[in-house]
Amino acid sequence: MDLLIENARLVTMQEGEQGYLPTLIARVGIRSGKIVAISTTGQGKDNEHNESLLAPDQYNQAIDLQGKLLMPGLIDCHTHLIYAGNRANEFEMRLNGVPYEDIAKQGGGILSTVNATRKATEEQLIELALPRLDGLLASGVTSIEVKSGYGLTLQDEIKMLRAAKALEQQRKVKITTTLLAAHALPAEYKYRADDYIQHICDDIIPLAAEEKLATSVDVFCESIGFNLAQTERVFQAAKQYGLSVKGHTEQLSNMGGTALTAQYNGLSADHIEYLDEQGVIALSKSDTIATLLPGAFYFLRETQLPPIELLRQHQVPMAIATDINPGTSPFADLTLMMNMACTLFQLTPQEALRGVTQNAAKALGYGGSRGVIKVGFDADFSIWDIDHPADLSYQVGAKRLIGRIVNGDYVSHKGLQHVSI
Numbered sequence: 001m002d003l004l005i006e007n008a009r010l011v012t013m014q015e016g017e018q019g020y021l022p023t024l025i026a027r028v029g030i031r032s033g034k035i036v037a038i039s040t041t042g043q044g045k046d047n048e049h050n051e052s053l054l055a056p057d058q059y060n061q062a063i064d065l066q067g068k069l070l071m072p073g074l075i076d077c078h079t080h081l082i083y084a085g086n087r088a089n090e091f092e093m094r095l096n097g098v099p100y101e102d103i104a105k106q107g108g109g110i111l112s113t114v115n116a117t118r119k120a121t122e123e124q125l126i127e128l129a130l131p132r133l134d135g136l137l138a139s140g141v142t143s144i145e146v147k148s149g150y151g152l153t154l155q156d157e158i159k160m161l162r163a164a165k166a167l168e169q170q171r172k173v174k175i176t177t178t179l180l181a182a183h184a185l186p187a188e189y190k191y192r193a194d195d196y197i198q199h200i201c202d203d204i205i206p207l208a209a210e211e212k213l214a215t216s217v218d219v220f221c222e223s224i225g226f227n228l229a230q231t232e233r234v235f236q237a238a239k240q241y242g243l244s245v246k247g248h249t250e251q252l253s254n255m256g257g258t259a260l261t262a263q264y265n266g267l268s269a270d271h272i273e274y275l276d277e278q279g280v281i282a283l284s285k286s287d288t289i290a291t292l293l294p295g296a297f298y299f300l301r302e303t304q305l306p307p308i309e310l311l312r313q314h315q316v317p318m319a320i321a322t323d324i325n326p327g328t329s330p331f332a333d334l335t336l337m338m339n340m341a342c343t344l345f346q347l348t349p350q351e352a353l354r355g356v357t358q359n360a361a362k363a364l365g366y367g368g369s370r371g372v373i374k375v376g377f378d379a380d381f382s383i384w385d386i387d388h389p390a391d392l393s394y395q396v397g398a399k400r401l402i403g404r405i406v407n408g409d410y411v412s413h414k415g416l417q418h419v420s421i
């Protein structure tokens with residue numbers, strides 16, 4: 001689809017301070033889902049300026065943004081969007097003093113969502129996910145990672161991944177899927193965690209890879225999840241099948257999972273509240289992104305802060321995601337997570353925005369094609385009725401999203417329409 005965007009103010013999120021400053025009025029040309037030309041006036045950085053590519057008669061559609069802010073489409077790089085059931089009862093239990101780990105050990109927690117998810121059909125899982133997906137889209141999201149991990153059988157993990165992929169047929173959004181069969185030990189394998197890991201490596205990973213239902217594999221490396229040796233077996237199997245790896249690491253204790261993820265050149269190590277300097281150094285020597293999940297920190301009333309200052313010192317890129325899930329982060333709004341990253345973790349609004357654009361793209365393996373407004377990159381944008389990008393982290397719930405563009409296709413969220421020319 002061809003589309004000419006006129007009268008936009010761009011926040012490109014290209015490297016450095018400059019990428020965060022809104023430009024003066026700009027135009028962007030889109031062809032076949034990619035950005036082909038950008039022209040900004042009065043900025044003195046006309047390197048991507050190409051008038052001949054931006055002539056209106058070259059496009060069959062145009063949209064006049066009337067000076068509104070045009071930013072990269074936001075990227076939620078860690079979600080558990082697909083699940084059935086509800087855990088409000090556990091929220092209540094926790095507030096009556098029962099710790100999250102104890103609820104999990106009593107068969108609640110992840111396993112209660114597993115029971116509900118196993119009973120649901122693929123179609124039901126899609127229906128249940130749509131309101132949550134709509135919440136994310138209304139916060140400017142154009143790309144979402146979705147994990148399995150509430151099926152924990154070959155058939156149910158595959159069902160979850162299929163449901164996740166099917167969301168692309170329901171809404172304008174790009175879905176990336178991750179196999180998280182190693183999320184919890186299913187009841188059938190009680191006291192046989194190594195056997196379950198074997199099943200994941202021998203059966204679930206090969207099928208997910210063969211059917212192209214996942215591009216990466218994740219493990220919950222934790223005392224209530226899987227140990228370091230088990231995590232490494234899963235990573236080895238993933239690599240064997242050409243899949244990338246990710247980790248839920250150092251969320252509740254320091255197990256060394258982050259360093260292991262870095263060693264396997266993982267896309268990201270996520271949560272990391274209990275990460276120490278050694279782990280941060282391991283990240284700094286790899287391309288692995290540090291993904292912060294402030295919603296889970298907040299909802300679990302965690303007090304151990306992730307090592308933000310060390311991550312800065314060692315120049316480890318930080319991403320931010322919702323981690324939306326029924327147990328620890330029931331929040332379908334990525335801008336709320338930006339706000340929490342600032343208030344709870346003291347990120348700057350600029351770091352928060354980079355965390356849901358450029359760094360989130362890298363955490364999904366799309367550092368070279370998404371998360372930045374740049375010629376050659378995917379034409380994925382969010383359009384905002386705000387004056388400055390810091391407003392995104394500052395206000396919550398004010399419905400400032402005007403529209404989204406996904407692969408060059410415009411979706412109106414507030415009435416502003418594009419026109420055919």
Ligand code: DI6
Pocket residue numbers: 109110113183220248251296323325326327328
């Ligand atoms: N860490 C989390 O915070 C979520 N998964 C994980 O490994 C929790 C998932 C849940 O409680 O359902």
Ligand code: FE
Pocket residue numbers: 078079080248323325
């Ligand atoms: Fe998670």
